[in-house]
Amino acid sequence: MDIGIGLFGLGTVGRGVVKILQENAEQITKRTGSRLIVKHAVIHNLTKERTGFVKNFPITNQATDILDNPDIQIVVEVMGTLDQAYDIIKRSLNAKKHVVTANKDLIASRGQELVAIAEINGVDLFFEAAVAGGVPILRTLSTSFTADEISRVAGIINGTSNFILTQMASNNLSYADALKLAQNKGFAESDPTNDVEGFDAAYKLIILSNFAFGVQPVLGDLSITGIANVTDADIADANAFGYVIKLLGVAQVVGSAKEAISIEVSPQLVPFTHPLATVHNENNAVLVNGESVGEVMLYGPGAGEMPTANSVLSDLTNVATDLALNTPGHPFNSFNQDLDLAKPSQRIARRFIVVEVDDTPGAMYSVTGMFAAAKMSFTDLKQTPAANGTARLVALTHPASDAQLNVIRTTLRNADGINLAAEYKIFS
Template structure:
């Protein structure tokens, strides 16, 4: 039996979906007993040339041709952004169609509205492709690991920033130069803010944390710092300290208190996340029964993302075959609270420019001592005849103590600039 599917959008991801469904439809029919047929494809410009072949009547520029077609049982949304994707998805659900989406922005911002609507109308929404491209993350967290209390998530979940930081590490070039190159190659968007300011990672962390910690988490709950301030100097110091700089997304659940952070981090080279380069993504998950798990793979791209979407599509076909829906519900535990600005105790890297005069270092040591922040490593270099650069790596310290030391440092005349403060992970941690 055939199942008609409507595809909203046919760009990078949508065309990968068409290609993969065309290639695998026989196998999918054997697996599920149902043959998926993409009967209609919504685009903005039906005359644009595309890397996949359609029958002419498949393409439409009118969303109603999909949303109001009673023969279409499933809608795959690959338009991106909030509107009109949100309205189309809600309309599809209310018209009795199951929905699959790759849209992380929409799920992070309006996930509750979409999932509540789906529940009310008895339809499913699947969104494996929204985080980590090809890497199965949503389903393992929702299904395979359900027996666990998940306490820690830690990962690299944005390919663009990982590409930029990997290139800065490999070439010694500065941020602006590498960003420009990434834009020229199409790896970074012309407006790169969502990626380089950490918002994309923050949204994806919100999606993962909602599922893993059974809580309602949005981008507003995540402390986000991007990578614009990372310079070639920081990358070189990280190398001297046996580390690389990565944009890490971290979530922890400590007895119902959640902490969610996206920030550039020095990852010591003995940590597997130090070796996740270029556009690859990886996520560490710690469960009380499973222990530590690491997921790794391609975080974006046409076929990798289509792999996750078509996996979801097969799941919907299986449900249709068994005449079931809403098998996997989103559980919310009421006692979970998000604590902003309260990350786990960790080591920190600080880079300062100070006046090159006697007694300055003793002054800094006193400030740290009073805040009960102890120093593990200190690198001191002269930058000019009047200033010196100091790099400090602290022992493990709470965020509050560190902030206390920083407040005093900022107010100290001999400390001219605090360039960067980043956590350090790896080694014994």
């Protein structure tokens, strides 16, 4: 069977898709029983040169060239815009075309609506490439953990941030220098906000939460902290206690009746011995904790032309299989349940807290008094002299809630000569 593909977008991922379809055509046909053929590509800017693949299909800037083409069964949306992509995908689904997209922002914000439209039209809507690039985490969640109760999903799902933190930790670069290096290498954009402030990870974590817990959070439901305030000193101190700092997206079920979910993007301390600690540079990893399976991790390239294109291809071959078996139209993720949002008192973790105090007699006494008042106790303490007659106090605590931490925050804000310099959860 011949399956026609229409491509919206011929940027990095689009070119990768064309390359794999051309170079591995024989293998794909052998394994799916179908020939997947790019029939048409639609792009914004026709004057921009398209290189890196054999152009054996027409390229225009008219969406209808794909949408009205009856020989095209699958639309691949890799434009990377929001409103336009929404429009294209919706029109494609309503034209009974299957859709494969890598658009995490769109799926995270309006995925539920598009999934419903796909279902009404009896077509597939797949988006493996939207989360963690080449790592096949979504299909694994939907096919291999169906019978298990997942308690936590934790991922290093933003390659830019992980590259920056790795460079800071391994090569003693400052945040600014590491960011510059990431930009030079093409791992960070000139405006890096979306990556370093945690929004990109947040979108991916929303999609992971759909699949792992059947919930449909919006961005406002998440607690989001980026890496822009991570300092060399924090990294060095974490290192001295056996931890590395990683930007994690963590969604976990909490509450005595497992009734709530905490969804958070933040830099956290990961023990050296934990598999997540060894995920370096632009790589991604997603850790899944299931009641039955225990701890499973999927690791791989988080971005890049070919890895991301490979995830698009895995979606395409799955559509091809559905077409061959006449079984399209079943949602990528069929898990739905209602969970409350976790309260601050339910978000519990060990903490790594850095306080700067005037280096005077009694300063330590007054800090420890504040922690005692918040009912927080320490496992480790380290005090070192800092600049301008201050001392840097690093404290690792026993498990404490966000509510307790808010007490500490308020107390410190009102205290003279004491300043909360940094605060991280310790991942375990």
